[in-house]
Amino acid sequence: MDPDAPAASRRLRPVRRLDVLHRSLHEIDLGDGPVRYAVEVDTGRDWTAVLYADGAFVAEADLPARFPVPGGVIEADHGLYGVSRMHFVGADGGERRLAPARGTLEDLRGRFGRRHPRASRAIGAAAVAVLLVNLVLAAPQALELVSEVPRIAERFGTFESPVDLPWWLNASLYAAGAAAATERVLTFRRNRIVDFETIWTEG
Structure with missing residues (x-):
C-alpha cells in the first residue's frame, strides 16, 4: 500500500516476510456476504490504524481507533510491545477478537503454539x-x-x-x-x- 496514494485507490498489501518486524494485520468477517474487514497497524510508518473492506481502503485513524462497521465498531490500540486491543464490539456489547492475518507475527506465534x-x-x-x-x-x-x-x-x-x-x-x-x-x-x-x-x- 502506498500511503500517499489517493484514498479511493489504496488497496491492502499482502503480508510479506519482513513485515513481521513492524506490521500488524487482523481480520474479521461481518455483515451480509460477508465482507472481510481488516485493520492494519504499521509502526514502521506511523501510529495509525487503517481499515479495509475486502481489500479496499475505508478509513484511517490515530490510535486508539474506533471504526464503525456493520453491527458495531472495531476498536484498535497498540502499545510499546505490540497490539494491545483489536476487537469487534457489537451493538449488544459482546466482543470478538479479530484474527491475525496469515504471515503476521501473531499468526506465526499462534501456529507454533498449535504445532x-x-x-x-x-x-x-x-x-x-x-x-x-x-x-x-x-x-x-x-x-x-x-x-x-x-x-x-x-x-x-x-x-x-x-x-x-x-x-x-x-x-x-x-x-x-x-x-x-x-x-x-x-x-x-x-x-x-x-x-x-x-x-x-x-x-
Missing part, C-alpha cells in the same frame, strides 16, 4: 516468571528514582531501594522483560499484575 503445545506452554511460563522477577526487582529501583524528584522528596522524603543491581544485570533484565512482554502480547494474554510492564506502556 508444539508443550514448548509453547514452557515459553509462556518463562515469560510470566521473567515479568514477575522484573516486577519485584525493578519496582523498588523505580520508586527510588521517583522519590528523588525534588518536589516529591520535599513532601514525602526519599526512598532507598533495598535492591541495587549492576548496570549489566539491569540491562539484561530489561531485554528479557521486553521479550517476555512481547510474548504475552502475541499470545493475547493479560493479567494486571503479571503484565504491568505491558499495560503501563499502552497507547
Whole structure:
C-alpha cells in the first residue's frame, strides 16, 4: 500500500516476510456476504490504524481507533510491545477478537503454539516468571528514582531501594522483560499484575 496514494485507490498489501518486524494485520468477517474487514497497524510508518473492506481502503485513524462497521465498531490500540486491543464490539456489547492475518507475527506465534503445545506452554511460563522477577526487582529501583524528584522528596522524603543491581544485570533484565512482554502480547494474554510492564506502556 502506498500511503500517499489517493484514498479511493489504496488497496491492502499482502503480508510479506519482513513485515513481521513492524506490521500488524487482523481480520474479521461481518455483515451480509460477508465482507472481510481488516485493520492494519504499521509502526514502521506511523501510529495509525487503517481499515479495509475486502481489500479496499475505508478509513484511517490515530490510535486508539474506533471504526464503525456493520453491527458495531472495531476498536484498535497498540502499545510499546505490540497490539494491545483489536476487537469487534457489537451493538449488544459482546466482543470478538479479530484474527491475525496469515504471515503476521501473531499468526506465526499462534501456529507454533498449535504445532508444539508443550514448548509453547514452557515459553509462556518463562515469560510470566521473567515479568514477575522484573516486577519485584525493578519496582523498588523505580520508586527510588521517583522519590528523588525534588518536589516529591520535599513532601514525602526519599526512598532507598533495598535492591541495587549492576548496570549489566539491569540491562539484561530489561531485554528479557521486553521479550517476555512481547510474548504475552502475541499470545493475547493479560493479567494486571503479571503484565504491568505491558499495560503501563499502552497507547
